[in-house]
Amino acid sequence: MSDTIRCDPVTTRTDRKAFLQLERQLYKNDPFWVPPIWQVRKELVGFKPHPFYRDAEAQGFLVRRGNQVVGRVLAIINHAHNRRYSEKRGFFGFFECQRDLQASQALLSAATEWLRDQGMTDVRGPVNPSLNYEVGLLVDGFDSPPTFLIPYNHAYYGELIEAFGFSKVQDLFSYEANVAILNELDPKLMFVIEEATRRFDVHCRTLDRSRFKQDIRTFLEIYNLSLQQTWGYVPMSEAEIDHQGKSLRHLMVPELTSIAEIDGEPVGAGFALLDYNQIIKKIGGKLYPFGWLRFITDRKKIDRVRVISTNVLPEYQKWGLGIVTLARILPDAIDYGLTIGEFSWVLESNSLSRGTIERGGAKRTKIHRIYDLSLETR
Secondary structure, three states: OOOOEEEEEOOOHHHHHHHHHHHHHHOOOOOOOOOOOHHHHHHHOOOOOOHHHHHEEEEEEEEEEOOEEEEEEEEEEEHHHHHHHOOOEEEEEEEEEOOOHHHHHHHHHHHHHHHHHOOOOEEEEOEEOOOOOEEOEEEEOOOOOOOOOOOOOOOOHHHHHHHOOOEEEEEEEEEEEEHHHHHHOOHHHHHHHHHHHHHHOOEEEOOOHHHHHHHHHHHHHHHHHHOOOOOOOOOOOHHHHHHHHHHHOOOOOHHHEEEEEEOOEEEEEEEEEEOOHHHHHHHOOOOOOOHHHHHHHOHHHOOEEEEEEEEEOHHHOOOOHHHHHHHHHHHHHHHHOOOEEEEEEEEOOOHHHHHHHHHOOOEEEEEEEEEEEEOOOO
């Protein structure tokens, strides 16, 4: 086999298949890797229709050494991001590569040059394909498998990306705690919960399956509104909200949800998802023909939960209603039989959330990193 390096855009069905298969090949001997749900992966990379790409463009690249595919990346232009921040920023995602500096350099060169040709002046990543989905490169915490929807990668990826010239712009933290933490909460946090509940006469309820679609929209609309000032955030489009709602219908457990209401109006929403990675690993990421049955039959065997989001409308964010919203979920999580909870991902710059989680006794277990690169100085 020739040692010649060649990097080409993904243009054919064969290329798309190789793009997806590389992930399986690179991690076949890694005990912690969990395959993606392949149908979802096809959508997120743009090989199948996904509403994100109604306002975005992307181009995949494959790098080969001789005839063997050894790396891949997706270059992304998120028009919604650039309108919101008045930037000309491109993104990269779905980066995978052998420990081959020459190959990674060729791969990232092709992606950044494509973005430059589209008029972009800066690049950020990895995002798969935006901050509303899977984001960040794992740089610390390689001693355990990822939880559901959290990226995982080889430890040397940071070296490859930094060698190209990318530098850290933000870290994302994951925290872990026993779900019985409610019984050991800092008295100050218990005081905040009790005082906020009393002051605002807050009522928290679970998701109502009889009006599932309406409640899911409530979750996602509060998510959109609450994160307006969050670093790098871009609201999901209406089409993305509808798409996410349909996906969550089969994943959400009502006992692991919380909608905080004041005078009958939703002001906060939180939900946790079972760590479906424990099932996905067993079915190899394939839902069909019978993998989806495992989601139903094995759901009660899952012992870990990921707290995806606890969001509160901006006007209530400094009054402790986020903790009130979350506190409703914890007793039901214990009754469900869950033992471990993960809080992720938490922005390094979000000192309020980090402080609350750390005071509650959770321990930081993983760090994911987002990188930036200026094309104007390169």
